[in-house]
Amino acid sequence: MSDPVAGGTALVPVAILLVEDDEVIRRSVTLALERYGYHVTSAGDGLTGLELFREGRHDLLLLDVMLAALDGIGLCRRVRETSMDPIRMMSARDDALDVVSGLEAGADDYVVKPVDTAVLVARIRSLLRRATFNPATAPDVPHHPPTGEPVALAPTELRLLLEFAANPGVVLDRHMLLRNVWDYGWDGDSRVVDLCVQRLRRKIRAARIQTVCGFGYKLRR
Known part of the structure; x- marks a missing residue:
């Protein structure tokens, strides 16, 4: 795994799975991350997101809290049953319950929407550095x-x-x-x-x- 923003030439782009039910936000975040060199796979609901997670390789997951079929909290728990891939939750509300529920489900961090692209990329880079840390x-x-x-x-x-x-x-x-x-x-x-x-x-x-x-x-x- 190589972060295209962290310096050097990435032989394999970082693969991000974005699960967001708002189509406008999903498209804008996808385009923004792709401009930074990330490879983004996206889904509009939790069950589709779970299928995509099981079918492919992903270096990081961005999960919205409010999702149809399977919400972000439930999706995070399902992912954590089999994977320790980095997970960042996204919420439209800076609500303590959303934050606590997401972190207790196994997420590594969260951001509140709307989020500036530069801030989101900085947070992604930070989480990827933690994930590739050599103990x-x-x-x-x-x-x-x-x-x-x-x-x-x-x-x-x-x-x-x-x-x-x-x-x-x-x-x-x-x-x-x-x-x-x-x-x-x-x-x-x-x-x-x-x-x-x-x-x-x-x-x-x-x-x-x-x-x-x-x-x-x-x-x-």
Whole structure:
């Protein structure tokens, strides 16, 4: 996988699956992403999007929350049953319920529509960098929970765990985690941090990641 925007010549364009029920938005986002060199496959409803996901290779999914037949939250859950491909949710409302539901379903992040093309591309690049992150150069972290069974971590969950592992006992505030894990050069919505920490806690020993009230989180030594 190669990001055509991140520098260099892409031998294989990044494949994006866009599932958006609004035809105008679907066409405009497709054209905008194609101008940046991405290969976009699109669908207008959740069930068609699920079929396209199962039929092809995709490096990243952009899923609208409000979809016919199968909504974006349900589609995200279905994808997560078999894949850890990066998923970004899109919502026309900056609604806490939409955000929480999407992240709990397994999405890595979300954007609120309408979104500026340059911002959307920057967020896509950030998520793709997380997805292609090489943990071989990172600090040692446990690969197995106490039961000894492997744990499947989404790209953002892995980056988050490695960030904690690189700073054992150090309190990391939400804005720092947004910069270092989500790769945001600005203050994004800290709800993504809280929800991702909750997902990570369910997959590893919950007591290892401690909440420091009023500050953030730390990995217990």
